[in-house]
Amino acid sequence: MNHNPVGWFEIYVQDMDRAKRFYESVFQIQLEQLNSPADMLIELRSFPMSKDQMGASGRWSG
Numbered sequence: 001m002n003h004n005p006v007g008w009f010e011i012y013v014q015d016m017d018r019a020k021r022f023y024e025s026v027f028q029i030q031l032e033q034l035n036s037p038a039d040m041l042i043e044l045r046s047f048p049m050s051k052d053q054m055g056a057s058g059r060w061s062g
Contacts (some may be wrong), residue, residue, distance in 0.1 A: 016043050019049040029048060031048075032048055034046050
């Protein structure tokens with residue numbers, strides 16, 4: 001991927017494994033694990049992101 005996918009978005013899901021399989025299959029990418037904020041116990045995933053490219057990556061939380 002030559003650029004980051006979008007400005008930013010979040011998708012809240014109840015079944016992270018199901019959402020991960022779906023989006024990885026549709027977009028043919030591997031979602032990356034993100035660290036959860038210290039005060040929250042949630043699983044976060046994002047599109048791959050390159051810090052030296054424009055745009056940002058979206059994330060899924062569940």
